[in-house]
Amino acid sequence: MQLPREGVVGNGTIESVAEILHRLGFSKSALIIAGPKTYLIAGKTVKDLLEKEGTEVNTFLVETATVKDVQAVEKKIESLKPQIVLGVGGGTKIDVAKCSSARYEVPFVSVPTTASHDGIASPLSSVKGFEKPYSVMAQAPLAIIADTNIIMQAPWDFAISGCGDIIAKFTAVKDWKLAREEKNEYYGGYAASLALMSAKLVSQNAEIVKPDNEEGIRVLLEALISCGVSMSIAGSSRPCSGSEHMFSHALDIVRPNHPMHGHQCGVGAVLMACLQRANWRRIRDTLRKLGAPTNADELGVEKDEIVEALMMAGTVRPDRYTILTEQTLNIEACEKLAKTTGVI
Ligand SMILES: [Zn+2]
Numbered sequence: 342m343q344l345p346r347e348g349v350v351g352n353g354t355i356e357s358v359a360e361i362l363h364r365l366g367f368s369k370s371a372l373i374i375a376g377p378k379t380y381l382i383a384g385k386t387v388k389d390l391l392e393k394e395g396t397e398v399n400t401f402l403v404e405t406a407t408v409k410d411v412q413a414v415e416k417k418i419e420s421l422k423p424q425i426v427l428g429v430g431g432g433t434k435i436d437v438a439k440c441s442s443a444r445y446e447v448p449f450v451s452v453p454t455t456a457s458h459d460g461i462a463s464p465l466s467s468v469k470g471f472e473k474p475y476s477v478m479a480q481a482p483l484a485i486i487a488d489t490n491i492i493m494q495a496p497w498d499f500a501i502s503g504c505g506d507i508i509a510k511f512t513a514v515k516d517w518k519l520a521r522e523e524k525n526e527y528y529g530g531y532a533a534s535l536a537l538m539s540a541k542l543v544s545q546n547a548e549i550v551k552p553d554n555e556e557g558i559r560v561l562l563e564a565l566i567s568c569g570v571s572m573s574i575a576g577s578s579r580p581c582s583g584s585e586h587m588f589s590h591a592l593d594i595v596r597p598n599h600p601m602h603g604h605q606c607g608v609g610a611v612l613m614a615c616l617q618r619a620n621w622r623r624i625r626d627t628l629r630k631l632g633a634p635t636n637a638d639e640l641g642v643e644k645d646e647i648v649e650a651l652m653m654a655g656t657v658r659p660d661r662y663t664i665l666t667e668q669t670l671n672i673e674a675c676e677k678l679a680k681t682t683g684v685i
Contacts, residue, residue, distance in 0.1 A: 343464055344573050347484040350562045352555060355452070355488040358387050359394040362425060365483060367448065370397040372423035374414055374438035377402050379430035379454045383491050387429055387452060399423065406433030408470035414441035423447060425483070431455040431499065432602070440466040443480035451482035455499035456492050456561050458506045458602050461485065462569025465578050475582070475590050475658060481573045487562045489555050497552045497632075498601065500561060504550060504631040505607030507564050509585045510540040511624060512613040512664075516583030519617075520662035532575035539564035539571075547630040584616070584654065584663035585609030591653035595646050600634070607633045608640055608684055612651065615682045616664045625682070636684045644685040651675040 347361055362368050371391055375384035380402055388398045401417050403410040414437055418426065428438025429452040442449040443466075453461040460467065462485050465476035492500075514533045521528035543550065543564050550557035571580040578586075588609035593599050607628045614621035625635045634640040637647050652675050655665035670678065679685040 342574055342576070343481040344570060345462065345482050345485055345566075348462070348487075348566050349485070350487045350489065350559055350566070352490045353488060354486050355383060355386055355491060356390065358452070358486055359390050359396065361484055361486065362391065362396065362450070363394065365448075367425040368394060368396050370421070370423045371399075371425050371427055372417060372421055373398060373400045373427045373429055374434055374441075375400065375402055375429040376404065376431075376434050379434060382494070383452060383454050383488070384429040387427060403434060403437055406437050406468055408468060410437050411441050411468055414438065415444055418442065418445045418447055425450060427452055429454065431495075432458050432460045435461055436466040436468055439479045439482065440468055448483040449480060451485045453485070453487050454491055455495040456487075456503040456558065456565060457499040458503060459565045459568040459572075459581055461487070462566040463572045463578070463581070464569075465572060475586070476578055478577070481569070485566055485569075487566070489558050489562070492562070493553065493555065493558055500550070500558065501631065501633050502601035502603030503561050503565055504543055505603030505605070505610075505628065505633045507540050507543045507561070507568065507603075508624060508628055508631070508633070509583075509603075509606035509610045510536040510568065510581055512585045512610045512617060512619070513579075513581055513583035515617050515619060516613075516663040517579050519664060519667065523667070524662045526662060529575045529580070532571040532580045535567050535571035535574065536580035539567045543631070544627045547627060550631055583661075584613040584665045587657045587661070587663065587665060588612060588650055588654040590657045591650040592642065592646065594657075595650045595653065596642055600640050600642065604634050604640055608635060611635055611682050612678055612684055613664060615678060616668060621682055644679070647679050647685050648672065648675045651679065
């Protein structure tokens, strides 16, 4: 198990970045990976704070999160040999930093500027252009510094996406249980409980997960970090990613200009909960309460794209046993499922 050593969540926590790196024993040199925007939002602050304490800081800005970006960052790491890599940004920049630092076994610190998905604290990374359309093992962040003051300034839609990614754990854990029952797959009760607890906490606190409510954002961030930790404990994305994520990955393929990850996973959870004979209405109602999309219209995709993604979902990840392995859906079944749940 590779677990984060520090998780700092709260207003102004970015100010403690130098102190945290010093405590962890990495105050000589650092490489900051950020996007052009996130550099201005938080990257520059991190750079200034570290330099003030005498750390040699290099910065590398990436526009996108593709294999090419990862390779460019890897080259940078190879030549600069920083003690530590900091990923400052939304999900994608963190993915690039995580993935490239893992290759050179340089520890990595996550400084999220949005709360859009659980990759901010997980050991997995998802990069466009990889062989697989889903996340692969990289390394867990050594520390996560989540400043609510910065994250609250991001468009609210990012937080909604984070909520969808969390609610998706209800169906993900159910799929994992199914794999244990049907395939005798390893099932980690502790990791599963942790992921499930995050989903329950966000559901119970749906009323306060609202813009400008710091307590609500904190609940969401703690849930995202707990989910990241649950994947570290499980050694895979199993507790956090089941058939609903496969639906989301399929929609990524069907619609290249697709909605945010968590928005898709939330709708996926409504659909898969129905297949699992679970309480899909409760999942839908919770998403509604959180202000998250629950159907094709709200998601901003065509009805036939939903059906196409449903048809494809079962083939996205053949190694993972889920409700979609158990029930192969033809086009009529896909349409029926999408209509029954009100998704189309
Ligand atoms: Zn996810």
